[in-house]
Amino acid sequence: MLQPNTFHFALALTMPLFLAGCLTIPDQPTVERGTFETPEYQAQKGLSVIKASHLYARGGTGQGVTVALIDSGLNTDLSEFEGRIADPGFDHVENRPATHDRLGHGTQMAGILAANKNNQGMHGVAFNAQLIPFRFGDDNEPFFFDDEIALSWQDGFDKGARILSNSWANSIPATEITEARYNQVMPQSLVTARKLVKEGAVLVFPTGNELKREPLAEPGLPLALPELEKGWIAVVALKNDGSVINAKSNFCGVAAAWCIAVPGGDSGAGQGLLTTGKDGKYVQTAGTSPATALVSGALAALQSRYPELSAQQIREHLLATANRTGIYANSEAYGRGMMDLDAASHTPPKLHAD
Template sequence: MPPPFSTLRALTLTSASLLAGCLSVPEQSGIEPSLFETPEYHAQQGLAVVKASALYARGGTGQDVTVALIDSGLNASLKEFEGRLGDPGFDYVENRPGTVDRVGHGTQMAGILAANKDDQGMHGIAFNARLLPFRFGDDNEPFFFDSEIAHSWQSAFDKGARLLNNSWANAIPATEINEARYNQVMPDSLATARKLVSDGAVFVFPTGNELRREPLAEPGLPVAVPELEKGWIAVVALKNDGSAINGKSNYCGIAAAWCIAVPGGDGGAQAGLLTVGKDGRYVQTAGTSPAAALVSGALAALQSLYPQFSPQQVREHLLATTNRTGIYANSHAYGRGLMDLEAASRHTPGWPTISP
């Protein structure tokens, strides 16, 4: 006679609990998260909100992980990026190896992502990661640079980057995009994104800064092209204390299933996130662009903790371990919830969860 359902359920719960315990990730050699909570850590206010110090204590700092930065370039000569470049990258504006950054946007995003932990100013969320910078344009809409973006993605992948930070988006609401229309606007990029997602890459995009209830084209693209979802993250920006969505961020909207919320700063004096400017001075930045860079860096730091898992598995784990309490239960605004690196680093990807 088979055991009753209650017995089977008890056995299942016990086995799952034991397995979850076995898959916990301890702090390295008893290192306390508080040891990482330096003035430099607190200066970048978003780090404490997403509990980055717990991830650092468990060994996740971005070591040996490369992140592609597809943006306005990078001033790689700054001290904050000394030792952080995995490759000089390429400048598609000036058609040469290496990059400059005349606008400053790319350098600011690189600071959020991987500025050095050197007791100066602030540090990036993945302060040991490697950056691979590409410059595709400065102030025009991305669709003017379709070919350059596609080449950047493919080159980054060929050079070992599986995480691609894109702190930009075309100003077309995702609700107005279908596959045919997007293929008219960004044909090269669409073909390359399909190929690289199939090959294991993860793309990160901001929802946009128009204070709309729906994201822009790229963050919502898996609605039109569902095969992209497994390699896609959209990012909504919170105030730098994480208390609510910031003053201009678009909502997750139709991208809720692959969207995550993190601090992106807000308008006003000292209300942004601290980063490094193109001239080396520390500056405030705010919006969904730095929020996306924060998520790309978090993925790199988690990947270094879980090298045995693919970037797409790490992506799903990051989305599965968010904080969905309180306001973050509103999926239309906040998608999967507030990024929580303590929870993401406490158990390995795939650890069992038991619904009540």
């Protein structure tokens, strides 16, 4: 996320069996997970904490899944994104197809989400997923760009993305948001969010970087609009070893029922998560923004493990399998717990069929 008073950029299985009204999918054979624990994997420290190699060994790498990245754009000519761009998206700042990333924030989020597994630097959690990047607003509050956000969500959805990664949030506390107030500041986004959630989308948001006990407006929006909850995830950032909440992250608070915790790095040299810089170099990033990108990518990777499930069913399974032991049992801080891709990819989903 950026500084105060600026824009908060926090970007073949068998057929399912229906048993007792629930959807279950048999496990599948695995390959050795150590195969995936390469220097590239170890360099992005959050991957081992969330046990991503277990998911990879079971076939979940993001293959065939598209994510819309609504952020400051993406420098798509970098080698880390070769083959990772499903569509050039749109640059609302320069009003043209394909994006430029002046700030570098979107490119960093894209790296966390889906940078290539190519024996260079690091790789994204869903290294075989596809991205559709959008650029809006750069460094101003999102409500100034309500129409651009709504158009980006809809365009991404129309082009096949059911996971919409949003590493930004308005600075209004979630506890102060009502339907009427949100309709004043983000009317077009509200209409589009309702429509897309009804049609199966999942929107991911950061709780914010103010070290408060409650999240910002967007991550907590289902408090005012409960119908959004089935397509919503709020994300808390842990230190990059997963030990405790980092030095900036807001708690899950009122968003606890749809909130999850993941590494987001921390302040200080070498304490962030390694990702792609806009100039092609590797840089450290920290906060709830990269944590949000990590969860968006995890949804994509898990979707490729269970392709018969909808994005919203994947969302519920990811939340249901989070680690709630020890400190993570504190739902005010950690919501549903710390994301665990071993449990999520090993335990067959038992979800009510749509």
